[in-house]
Amino acid sequence: MPEIKLTITHEVGLHARPASAFVQTAAKFSSDIEVTHGETIANAKSILAVLTLGAHKDAEIVVKAEGEDADEALKALEELVLDNFGEH
Amino acid sequence: MITLVNTDMKSISGIPASYGIAIGPAFVFTRAEIVIESCNIQDPEEEWKRFVQAQEETTKQLDVAYLKAQEECGEEEAGIFGAQKLMLQDPELINTVKSRVNSELINVETALYETAESFALQLEAIDDEYLSARALDIRDVSSRLLRNLLGLKDSPADGLKIPSIITAQDLTPSDTVLLNKDYVLGFCTEVGGSTSHTAILARGLGIPAVVGAGEPLRKIKTGDKLVVDGDAGEIIIDADKKSLKQFRNRQEKFLIAQADAEAISHQPAITTDGHQVEVVANIGSVDDVQPALLSGAEGVGLLRSEFLYLERSSLPTEEEQYESYKTIGDAFGDRPVILRSLDVGGDKDIPYIDLPPEANPFLGVRAIRLCLSRPDIFKPQLRAALRAGYGNNLKLMFPMVATVEDVVQVREVLEECKQELRDEGHDVAEEMEIGIMIEIPSAAILADQLAEVVDFFSIGTNDLGQYTLAADRTNAQVAPMASGFQPAVFRLIKMVIDAAHAKGKWVGLCGEMAGELLAIPILLGLGLDEFSMNPPAVPFAKRLIRSISMEHARQVAETAINLKGDQEIRKYVQEAVPEVNRG
Numbered sequence: 001m002p003e004i005k006l007t008i009t010h011e012v013g014l015h016a017r018p019a020s021a022f023v024q025t026a027a028k029f030s031s032d033i034e035v036t037h038g039e040t041i042a043n044a045k046s047i048l049a050v051l052t053l054g055a056h057k058d059a060e061i062v063v064k065a066e067g068e069d070a071d072e073a074l075k076a077l078e079e080l081v082l083d084n085f086g087e088h
Numbered sequence: 089m090i091t092l093v094n095t096d097m098k099s100i101s102g103i104p105a106s107y108g109i110a111i112g113p114a115f116v117f118t119r120a121e122i123v124i125e126s127c128n129i130q131d132p133e134e135e136w137k138r139f140v141q142a143q144e145e146t147t148k149q150l151d152v153a154y155l156k157a158q159e160e161c162g163e164e165e166a167g168i169f170g171a172q173k174l175m176l177q178d179p180e181l182i183n184t185v186k187s188r189v190n191s192e193l194i195n196v197e198t199a200l201y202e203t204a205e206s207f208a209l210q211l212e213a214i215d216d217e218y219l220s221a222r223a224l225d226i227r228d229v230s231s232r233l234l235r236n237l238l239g240l241k242d243s244p245a246d247g248l249k250i251p252s253i254i255t256a257q258d259l260t261p262s263d264t265v266l267l268n269k270d271y272v273l274g275f276c277t278e279v280g281g282s283t284s285h286t287a288i289l290a291r292g293l294g295i296p297a298v299v300g301a302g303e304p305l306r307k308i309k310t311g312d313k314l315v316v317d318g319d320a321g322e323i324i325i326d327a328d329k330k331s332l333k334q335f336r337n338r339q340e341k342f343l344i345a346q347a348d349a350e351a352i353s354h355q356p357a358i359t360t361d362g363h364q365v366e367v368v369a370n371i372g373s374v375d376d377v378q379p380a381l382l383s384g385a386e387g388v389g390l391l392r393s394e395f396l397y398l399e400r401s402s403l404p405t406e407e408e409q410y411e412s413y414k415t416i417g418d419a420f421g422d423r424p425v426i427l428r429s430l431d432v433g434g435d436k437d438i439p440y441i442d443l444p445p446e447a448n449p450f451l452g453v454r455a456i457r458l459c460l461s462r463p464d465i466f467k468p469q470l471r472a473a474l475r476a477g478y479g480n481n482l483k484l485m486f487p488m489v490a491t492v493e494d495v496v497q498v499r500e501v502l503e504e505c506k507q508e509l510r511d512e513g514h515d516v517a518e519e520m521e522i523g524i525m526i527e528i529p530s531a532a533i534l535a536d537q538l539a540e541v542v543d544f545f546s547i548g549t550n551d552l553g554q555y556t557l558a559a560d561r562t563n564a565q566v567a568p569m570a571s572g573f574q575p576a577v578f579r580l581i582k583m584v585i586d587a588a589h590a591k592g593k594w595v596g597l598c599g600e601m602a603g604e605l606l607a608i609p610i611l612l613g614l615g616l617d618e619f620s621m622n623p624p625a626v627p628f629a630k631r632l633i634r635s636i637s638m639e640h641a642r643q644v645a646e647t648a649i650n651l652k653g654d655q656e657i658r659k660y661v662q663e664a665v666p667e668v669n670r671g
Contacts, residue, residue, distance in 0.1 A: 011415070015218055020170065043179060047171065049180050051219060052210050052214065054216065054219070
């Protein structure tokens with residue numbers, strides 16, 4: 001299963017608007033996507049699960065995807081995080 | 089701002105969440121109870137159809153709520169409904185509900201309620217104010233779904249027919265979106281903090297709010313006459329005529345200043361004859377940044393660092409402090425933010441620091457004296473500040489300095505921290521300005537010596553008053569003497585300003601006095617360079633400074649310091665500077 005490591009640079013962490021954007025992006029793909037922070041694993045398409053990760057600023061997360069569009073999904077999520085969720 | 093409190097009136101204290109004064113009848117908001125009968129079902133498919141239908145209905149309602157909130161309250165409020173819509177479609181939530189209905193053959197209401205509640209509890213269990221508030225959102229979505237499933241239509245908001253102050257245990261976005269905003273004068277809630285939904289909404293709407301007022305709020309009934317003092321965090325029930333008149337005055341002044349603020353609060357504080365001073369804010373947490381910026385403050389004259397040390401059981405780490413200082417420093421960009429090192433002892437205690445009891449805590453090991461004796465507390469704070477000040481205009485200031493020796497010791501520790509940080513490869517604010525608070529008479533008298541070893545002074549009139557007059561400001565019988573409105577205190581302030589200016593250093597003032605309209609002409613006339621006050625006072629202060637001349641202020645100051653006492657000075661300024669009465 002392909003996976004990527006990302007660091008959350010956004011001020012509020014993977015909460016609030018960044019969390020919503022993350023989940024909405026993940027939901028565009030048919031692959032199963034999971035995101036891990038520390039020992040907690042969450043369904044990347046579930047806002048409730050992603051919030052409970054408690055990923056603050058500078059948190060390192062691992063995103064894994066499985067399915068037809070797995071690579072595209074990881075690429076899209078990577079771009080979103082690297083782009084600081086569209087905020088500069 | 090002077091507030092007289094009549095002890096006969098009933099008042100309830102809470103957290104001031106949004107500034108201003110509201111006066112009006114109470115409207116007690118109680119949510120209609122949702123009763124779920126848990127039962128077994130025969131046909132899970134039929135049950136699931138009901139859920140999908142309710143989900144569709146709820147989606148439509150949230151879309152309407154989004155648009156309504158966007159129009160009435162702005163993007164921030166509307167965003168809540170965007171997030172709620174994501175929760176409504178959350179695959180983890182939906183799949184759990186579905187599988188429980190299918191496997192346990194229970195009705196969808198029970199499955200939904202229990203699943204949503206377990207997510208809410210998980211969010212609440214994480215020690216994070218933001219996530220706790222999201223627990224409210226998931227419960228809000230689940231209630232909305234349940235009301236649609238059960239065919240409940242009535243909203244308690246329908247009862248609001250006249251302009252009122254809303255009191256409630258807590259308010260969800262779904263509650264508030266239905267309220268007719270033309271009829272909302274203010275908010276009071278039992279629970280919540282300054283970042284709760286009600287607090288954010290109130291600030292967005294520009295109406296006063298007091299949150300976290302606790303159970304005493306329950307004795308309020310719809311129709312009770314209330315005053316909400318959003319500046320002090322007080323709710324007054326059945327205020328007497330005299331205080332009602334005072335509140336009306338303050339309300340009127342506040343409304344005028346609010347209107348004026350649009351026009352002048354973001355302009356510089358320049359007297360009519362061209363003398364410019366700085367008007368900055370006193371703040372005590374990251375949450376205060378936005379109100380300070382909106383008030384027109386040109387920076388922060390006093391950032392109290394105690395917020396990082398309170399409501400916890402151990403010292404904050406260097407990293408935690410760094411994050412907060414950096415966020416605040418960066419928010420103000422080039423504008424100054426003056427961080428005061430930890431100021432505890434005296435009347436401020438922090439349990440885990442383990443301060444030994446003292447016979448005279450105000451004359452004991454407090455503030456810088458404590459910090460110098462406890463490098464484990466002091467150094468992480470200095471290191472965090474030196475790192476956080478890189479790339480912005482953060483300055484450091486030290487409270488309770490009495491002698492030049494104190495400053496020499498502080499500088500030694502500071503240099504040590506700088507060297508450590510350089511060795512570790514950190515970016516360090518090498519040129520960070522260092523100042524001290526002048527609040528001990530000794531420091532005021534030695535101002536000429538101290539001006540040689542620091543970059544600036546900030547006068548703390550609350551303590552300077554109590555130490556100069558030997559009047560404990562926490563003892564009600566002598567507290568008025570400690571107000572600082574004394575010729576002796578003004579003379580000390582003059583000494584400090586003159587001594588600093590002679591050495592090319594600037595002087596600010598961050599006690600209550602800086603925002604008191606009666607004191608401003610005197611302080612201005614004495615040559616004060618920077619006035620630091622609570623954000624609501626900023627527009628008033630700027631307007632006053634912009635309406636008088638420096639020449640006149642100098643004459644007023646000269647006369648005032650030669651008057652005989654507190655009352656005489658107040659009366660004189662009121663007559664000599666009629667502009668102070670404009671609010």
